[in-house]
Amino acid sequence: xxxxxxxxxxxxxxxxxxxxxxxxxxxxxxxxxxxxxxxxxxxxxxxxxxxxxxxxxxxxxxxxxxxxxxxxxxxxxxxxxxxxxxxxxxxxxxxxxxxxxxxxxxxxxxxxxxxxxxxxxxxxxxxxxxxxxxxxxxxxxxxxxxxxxxxxxxxxxxxxxxxxxxxxxxxxxxxxxxxxxxxxxxxxxxxxxxxxxxxxxxxxxxxxxxxxxxxxxxxxxxxxxxxxxxxxxxxxxxxxxxxxxxxxxxxxxxxxxxxxxxxxxxxxxxxxxxxxxxxxxxxxxxxxxxxxxxxxxxxxxxxxxxxxxxx
Numbered sequence: 273x274x275x276x277x278x279x280x281x282x283x284x285x286x287x288x289x290x291x292x293x294x295x296x297x298x299x300x301x302x303x304x305x306x307x308x309x310x311x312x313x314x315x316x317x318x319x320x321x322x323x324x325x326x327x328x329x330x331x332x333x334x335x336x337x338x339x340x341x342x343x344x345x346x347x348x349x350x351x352x353x354x355x356x357x358x359x360x361x362x363x364x365x366x367x368x369x370x371x372x373x374x375x376x377x378x379x380x381x382x383x384x385x386x387x388x389x390x391x392x393x394x395x396x397x398x399x400x401x402x403x404x405x406x407x408x409x410x411x412x413x414x415x416x417x418x419x420x421x422x423x424x425x426x427x428x429x430x431x432x433x434x435x436x437x438x439x440x441x442x443x444x445x446x447x448x449x450x451x452x453x454x455x456x457x458x459x460x461x462x463x464x465x466x467x468x469x470x471x472x473x474x475x476x477x478x479x480x481x482x483x484x485x486x487x488x489x490x491x492x493x494x495x496x497x498x499x500x501x502x503x504x505x506x507x508x509x510x511x512x513x514x515x516x517x518x519x520x521x522x523x524x525x526x527x528x529x530x531x532x533x534x535x536x537x538x539x540x541x542x543x544x545x546x547x548x549x550x551x552x553x554x555x556x557x558x559x560x561x562x563x564x565x566x567x568x569x570x571x572x573x574x575x576x577x578x579x580x581x582x583x
Contacts, residue, residue, distance in 0.1 A: 337365070337367075337368065339376065339482060340460075340482055340485060342365060342368060342372075342373075342376055343376050343379070343380060343482060343483065345364055345365060346361060346364070346365070346373075346376060346377070346380065347380070347385065347396075349361065349364055350386075350396040354395060354396065355389065355393055355394070355395050356393065356394055356395075357391070357392065357393045358370065358373065358374075358391070358392030358393065361373050361377075374392065377392075377394055379482070380394075380483070381394070385483060415543040415544065415545075415566040416439060416440040416443055416541075416543055417443055418566050418581045418582060419440055419443075419541050419542075419543060419564050419565065419566055419581045420440055420441070420442075420443035420444045420447065420541065421443075421444075421447055421581070422564060422579070422581030422582075423444055423505055423539060423541055423564050423581070424444045424447030424448050425447070426503065426539070427448060427451060427453060427503060428451075428453075429451055429452040429453060430452060430453070431453050431454075431502040431503060432453070432454045432456065432500070432501050432502050433448075433453060433454070433455055433456070433501055433502060433503045433504065433505065434455075434456045434457065434499075434501045434503075434504035434505065434531050434535065435455055435456070435457040435459055435462065435505055436457075436458065436459065436486075436504070436505060436506045436507040436527075436528070436531070437457075437458055437459040437460075437481075437484055437485060437486030437487070437507055437524075438459070438484075438486075438506075438507020438508070438541065439507075440507060440541040440542070440543065441459065441505050441506070441507045441541055442459060442461055442462065442465070444505060444541075445462055445465040445466065446465065448471055449465070449466060449468075449469035449470065449471055450469065450470045450471070451470065451471055452470060452471070453471050453472070454471070454472045454473075454474065455471055455472070455473045455474070456473075456474045456476060456499055456501065457473065457474070457475060457476065458475075458476050458478065458486055458487040458488070458492055458496075458527065459485060459486065459487075460475070460480055460485045460486070460487060461485045462475070463475065475487075476492055476495045476496060476499075477491050477492065477495060478490075478491045478492030478495075479491070479492070479523075481521070486524065488521070488523035488524060488527055489523055492523075492527060493526060493527060493530055496527065496530045496531060496534065497530055497534070499534060500534045500535075501531070501534060501535040501536065502535075502536050502537070503535065503536065503537045503538070503539065504531045504532065504534075504535035504537070504538045504539070505539050505541055506528055506531065506532070506538060506539065506540045506541065506556075506561070507540075507541060507542075508528075508540055508541075508542055508546065508555070509546065509549065509551045510542075510546045510547075510548070510549025510550055510551055511540070511542055511546060511547060511548075511549070511558065511563060511571065512547075512548050512549060512550045512571060513558070513571060513574060513575075514550060515550035515551070515554050516554045516555070516556055516557045516558050517540055517554070517555045517556040517557070517558065517560075517561060518549075518550055518551045518552070518553060518554050518555060519551055519552070519553050519555055520551040520552045520553065521552075521553065522552075522553050524553070524555070525553040525554065525555040526555075528555040528556060529555060529556065532556055532560060532561065537562075538556075538560070538561045538562070539561065539562050539563075539564055539579075540556075540561045540562070540563045540564065541564050542563055542564070542565055543565060543566055544565055544566060544567050544569050547565070547569035547570075547571050547572065548569070548570075548571055558571075558575040558577065559575065559576075559577060561577065562577050562578060562579055563575070563577060563578040563579070564578070564579050564580075564581055565578055565579075565580060565581070566580065566581050566582070567580065568580065
């Protein structure tokens with residue numbers, strides 16, 4: 273998968289097999305190479321990496337759909353209906369058993385994404401929780417694309433950059449893939465965007481948050497504390513005068529603080545829908561970063577540190 277290195281001791285699978293040009297890569301010990309993505313630490317990403325015909329898919333399992341992808345599609349169902357029944361989920365997730373769907377629903381409920389209703393139906397949770405990646409990735413698409421393209425234009429060959437988790441930051445990859453750069457990331461979805469890429473990628477290990485595809489925790493923090501970046505591009509849940517750059521997860525907040533401290537320049541990617549939004553944890557002060565947004569908002573005008581990306 274185009275020039276990407278892997279290092280450390282990733283807990284990805286229990287075996288390595290090669291048959292008729294297909295490889296299942298699951299090294300438990302020592303450095304390992306897979307295409308061109310460099311993995312460090314001990315990421316709890318999945319049980320198996322499968323490489324087939326030059327494409328990498330993370331942890332492919334029954335029904336040819338990984339748990340994250342199932343839950344992403346389940347959250348998308350709420351875009352068309354406030355309440356979704358078990359039968360609706362079964363029609364959307366063809367080939368996935370009812371017991372698996374029920375387990376996914378319980379997990380999404382435990383993460384505050386949905387409320388379970390009688391008979392297997394579910395209702396999307398309202399409030400200041402972190403929206404799932406699947407839900408966020410289909411919102412404000414034009415705005416996010418403009419911001420991502422503008423942000424990628426700030427990156428020069430030879431630089432080492434950090435890409436945070438988040439749907440807007442992920443959109444930067446298609447504009448960065450052919451640059452002579454090193455990408456360090458805690459976004460588990462970036463691997464699938466790097467087929468044949470010139471850029472080198474280091475995937476930092478840690479605990480995977482299934483709802484956001486973000487790697488967090490002590491292992492992640494320990495790795496990042498010893499890494500230094502020319503530029504960092506940070507994803508957020510909201511920004512406001514009182515709560516600054518904020519996120520619902522304290523682990524995400526700490527990770528962003530480490531990255532900001534170790535970066536020469538730090539940029540926050542946020543469309544205008546996040547302006548004035550406050551969630552549980554303040555990660556950074558507004559004055560400490562430059563916000564890239566598609567239009568001016570009263571909070572941006574008051575903060576002063578921002579750049580506009582035209583749609």
